[in-house]
Amino acid sequence: MKAREPRHKVFVRARMNCAGTWQDITVQNVSKRGLLVRPAEAVPKRGDYVEVRRGALKIVARVVWSAGPLFGARTQDAIDIPALTAARAAPVTAPTEANSPVAERRERPRVEEIAARSQRRAAAFQHMVLLAGIVAVALVIGATLFDVVDRPFAAVRQAMAGNS
Template identity: 40%
Template structure:
């Protein structure tokens, strides 16, 4: 029989999500890959839960239940010291620890940085669109003015060339 890993007795309050519902949970003991908790909500074996404590997120599956107590096998290793002390997890700055090892290396910027980046992008995009619209309007206006002034200029040019009574030349073949 496999020897059970040593448990650390604690009394930690946290929030737990089971399905769509959130509720309070008290963690009574922890090991590196599991915990014993108590909650008012019914947590049947096989239920996937998420426990949040300040900056820490624990995702796991309920493996047993007895009354209000239940045992959880966690998806990832538990930072017991961090959860008890409620200090931020020890991970690389700029990464988000979601408790899911598939997303642990995702980079995340603080909200203020994302807002500033979004504002800069929007301002630049607005400037480019405005320059293109003004350029297109300028081309259209120049074509219209050129069309309006071409007849009088052609007549003046013909008069200066000495062909005053003749019709201005056209570009027909």
């Protein structure tokens, strides 16, 4: 069994975006690739992607469990623990065009959008392969039928050529 990553107890206030809604959170412990979080409002569901911000630090993670007022999230990239604990909390200000979550989403596609686009491409590729297979089978059947139908006509052509 794989050894569990060491946890660091912390009490770090930050902001979290889940499904376009920002809220205050407290990170209660952190490991190299995971966070234990207590949100101020709603706890996200398992499988949801969250964006945690503290100062200039941005962490994107996926919720792997939730129990009561807490949830655990796992990141793909390693978390810079000293930067998380040392960073000053970003002041809560009204979003401007430059720092708004909407403007940022326009810059980088969300994970869900990338996954949906990938699924559409995979489905299109499957349809193209299926269509190519159907065309190949139709060509083989057509060539076989042409050969079957052409044999009697070839015999008639040969017989007519021999009588002339």
